[in-house]
Amino acid sequence: MNQRPIKNYNPILRPDKIRLNKRVYMFLFFLSISIILWLLIKLRYEYVSTITYKVNISELPDNKVVVEPDSLSATVRVRALGYNLLRYKLFKYYKPLVASAEGYVSINGMSYILLSRQLERFSSQLGADLTLLAVSPDTLYFQLSEVVQKRVTVKPDLKIAYAKQFMQAGSYIVTPAKVKVKGPASVIDTLNFIYTQPLVLENISDNIDVVLPIKPVKGISFQPSEVRVAIPVEKFTEAKVEVPVTCINIPFGYDVLLSPKAVTVTCNVAVSKYFALKPHHFNIICDYNDLIIEPSGKAIVKLIKYPDFIGRIQMEPRKVDFVIVKSKQ
Numbered sequence: 001m002n003q004r005p006i007k008n009y010n011p012i013l014r015p016d017k018i019r020l021n022k023r024v025y026m027f028l029f030f031l032s033i034s035i036i037l038w039l040l041i042k043l044r045y046e047y048v049s050t051i052t053y054k055v056n057i058s059e060l061p062d063n064k065v066v067v068e069p070d071s072l073s074a075t076v077r078v079r080a081l082g083y084n085l086l087r088y089k090l091f092k093y094y095k096p097l098v099a100s101a102e103g104y105v106s107i108n109g110m111s112y113i114l115l116s117r118q119l120e121r122f123s124s125q126l127g128a129d130l131t132l133l134a135v136s137p138d139t140l141y142f143q144l145s146e147v148v149q150k151r152v153t154v155k156p157d158l159k160i161a162y163a164k165q166f167m168q169a170g171s172y173i174v175t176p177a178k179v180k181v182k183g184p185a186s187v188i189d190t191l192n193f194i195y196t197q198p199l200v201l202e203n204i205s206d207n208i209d210v211v212l213p214i215k216p217v218k219g220i221s222f223q224p225s226e227v228r229v230a231i232p233v234e235k236f237t238e239a240k241v242e243v244p245v246t247c248i249n250i251p252f253g254y255d256v257l258l259s260p261k262a263v264t265v266t267c268n269v270a271v272s273k274y275f276a277l278k279p280h281h282f283n284i285i286c287d288y289n290d291l292i293i294e295p296s297g298k299a300i301v302k303l304i305k306y307p308d309f310i311g312r313i314q315m316e317p318r319k320v321d322f323v324i325v326k327s328k329q
Contacts, residue, residue, distance in 0.1 A: 048079050048133065051088055054096035055140060057113075067143040067184050069219060074099075074115055076122065077134040084129045097122055099140065112141045145184035152181050153193040156212060156229045163205035169234035169270035171308040174227050183220040191220070196227060207233050234270040236311070241265045243279045245301050245320060249288040255327040256288060258320050263301055267310040281307045284315070291322055298322070 055072040066072070074097060078085075088094060100121065104113045115122075116138045123132045154174050162168070181188060196212035208231040214222045243265050247256040263284060269277050283305035291299050298319040306313060 045082055046079055047082050047085055048077065049085050050075050050077050051094070051130075052076075053094060056096045056098050057101045057142065058098050060101045060144070063147050064144045065147045065184050065219065067145045067186060067219065069142075072140065072142055074140065075136045076126070076130075076132055077136070078126065078130040078132055080130045088130075095125075097125055106144065109143065110141055111144050112139050114138065115140050145186050147182060148185045148188045149180055149182040150188060150191075151178040152191055153178050154196060154214065154227050155193050156196045156227075157198040157215070158229075158231075159198060159200045160204055160208070160231070161202045162233065163203045165235050166205045166233055167236040167268055167270065167311050169232040169236075169273070169309050173230045175230070176224070176227060179214065179227065180223040181217075181220055182223070183217075187217070187219055191217070194222070196229070199229070204233055207231065232270075234272060236268040237271055237274055239267055239269040239274060239277055239310075241267075241277060241279055241282065243282045243284050246283070246285050247288055247291075247299075247322075248285050251288070253327055254288075255325050256286075256291065257323045257325060258286070258299065259322075260317070260320055263318075263320070264316045265303075265306075265313060266316065267306075267313045270309045273307075273309045277307070277310070281305075286320070286322070288324075291324065 052073055052075045054070070055074050056069065057066050057072065060066070076097075080088075098121075099113060099115060099118055101111075101113060104111050115135045119132060119135060122135060126132055154177065156172060156174060158172070160168075179194070181191060181194065194217065195215045197215050199210060199212055201208070209228070211226050211228050213226045241264070242262045244262045245258055245260075247258065250256055265282060265284075282303065284301050284303050286299040286301050299322045300319055301315060301317075303313065303315060
């Protein structure tokens with residue numbers, strides 16, 4: 001019995017299907033060309049459209065500044081060739097409009113200028129590609145504040161991971177520690193410190209000395225605009241120190257007996273400071289006010305002072321026995 005081999009084939013590759021696919025591709029190709037040509041022809045005509053710009057206020061008195069200047073905007077109605085409008089709409093690379101504050105009026109804490117009187121000024125800023133027809137709003141309202149200045153502390157924004165067996169060996173040093181800030185009184189009065197731009201470092205095994213720019217704050221200028229940050233880095237070793245516990249807030253006529261009288265502090269310390277580490281660098285306390293409401297007879301000890309060249313601090317024990325007695329008069 002003769003068996004004819006079964007032919008496997010893809011029906012999409014059949015000759016009639018291939019001819020159909022070619023027709024579809026040719027149709028889509030010429031359709032795309034037609035659309036492009038139609039767009040090019042249409043874009044050669046002039047159209048009227050609107051564009052929204054941010055507005056910067058210039059020519060203000062030296063002792064005045066605009067509060068929240070980024071919130072000011074105006075919409076201009078313009079006439080231009082289609083491809084110029086398309087470029088503006090798609091890429092939005094236009095600069096803010098600069099409006100003059102000359103002749104501004106202040107009423108009840110708000111100030112305003114008439115944008116409709118500055119059309120010629122705006123036309124020169126828009127350039128030859130756009131013809132200015134109108135601007136909205138006609139009146140631009142804004143709030144002014146007295147310009148004040150003061151010096152504030154700079155805090156570096158640090159995210160640092162140290163190499164194995166290395167640590168920060170002391171406090172960081174910021175130079176200058178304070179910078180002059182200048183801006184609206186409503187903002188400056190609430191500003192107690194400022195941050196630098198973040199510094200992210202990993203696997204650090206050497207001293208750090210970098211210049212960091214100040215993190216921007218809207219409407220505020222800085223002098224200087226950057227600071228130098230130095231951080232000492234050293235190898236560390238483990239140290240143990242016996243530190244006495246002090247009880248605070250003991251009323252007159254009473255005394256507190258603690259057992260043990262000292263706790264062991266275990267910490268990592270920079271190698272160069274190992275022999276300098278002494279008990280007086282620490283202050284460990286318990287509070288009488290906590291003891292009188294503690295039914296267990298054990299006082300929780302708290303570390304409230306330690307040097308800046310140590311890390312990973314542990315105390316043992318964390319609780320000590322106590323007895324409250326009347327002191328001998």
